[in-house]
Amino acid sequence: QVQLVESGGGLVQAGDSLRLSCAASGRTFNNYAMGWFRQSPGKERDFVSRITWNGSTYYADSVKGRFTISRDKAKNTVYLQMNSLKPEDTAVYYCAVGLGGTWDYWGQGTQVTVSS
Numbered sequence: 030q031v032q033l034v035e036s037g038g039g040l041v042q043a044g045d046s047l048r049l050s051c052a053a054s055g056r057t058f059n060n061y062a063m064g065w066f067r068q069s070p071g072k073e074r075d076f077v078s079r080i081t082w083n084g085s086t087y088y089a090d091s092v093k094g095r096f097t098i099s100r101d102k103a104k105n106t107v108y109l110q111m112n113s114l115k116p117e118d119t120a121v122y123y124c125a126v127g128l129g130g131t132w133d134y135w136g137q138g139t140q141v142t143v144s145s
Contacts, residue, residue, distance in 0.1 A: 030055050031053070031054070031055035031056055031126075031134050032053070032054045032055055033051055033052070033053050033124050033125070033126065033134055033135060033136035033137075034051065034052050034054075034136060034137070035049060035050065035051045035122065035123065035124050035136045035137065035138060035139040036049070036050050036051075036052075036139060037049040037050050037139060038122060038139030038140045038141045039140075039141070039142070040142045040144065041114055041141075041142070041143055041144070042143070042144050042145075043114060043115055043116055043143055043144065043145050044113060044114065045114050045143070046110070046111060046112045046113075046114065047111045047114065047141060048108060048109070048110050048111070049065070049108065049109040049111065049122055049124075049139060049141075050106055050107075050108055051063070051065075051106060051107045051108075051109075051124030051136055052104070052105065052106045053105040053106065053107075053126060053134075054105065057102075057105055058105060058126050059082065059102050060082045060128065061082060061126045061127060061128045061133075062079050062080065062081050062082060062126070062127050062128070063079065063080055063098075063100055063107035063124065063125070063126050064076070064077070064078060064079030064080070064098075064107075064124065064125050064126075064127070064132065065077040065078045065079070065098065065107070065109045065122060065123070065124055065125075066122070066123045066124075066125060067118075067120035067121065067122045067123070067141075068120055068121050068123070068138075069119060069120045069121075074123065075089065076089055077089050077092055077096065077109070077122070078092065078096055078098040078109060079098065080098045080099065080100050080107065084100075086098050091117075092111075092118075095111065095112050095113045095114075096109060096110065096111050096112070097109070097110040097112075098110075107124055109122070109124075111141070114141075114143045115143060116143045116144065116145045117143075118141060118143050119141060119142050119143050120140075120141060121138040121139065121140050121141075122138060122139050122140075122141055123135055123136050123137075123138045124136045
């Protein structure tokens, strides 16, 4: 059974940093893309970042230059380093794993709250 477990969320002040982790289990995802999404109350889930199987990275414009995605294939884990956090980054952050343009597995989410 595939499981994605996020961790690292919390309450921080504007300008602070957080590092999210998402550990996958149940199978290896070396050939899959791994990504991060976020959802604020009353809003749709938005794309944040993704990293392809060969290490190419993509970011939403709103986080470019502040967030960095990385992955450790040996640990089946994807990370999201978030710097210079803003109140508008407040959301539940979800990791996902996918192949061929679809996101096949999702984590349960971790709350990130940035106070001003």
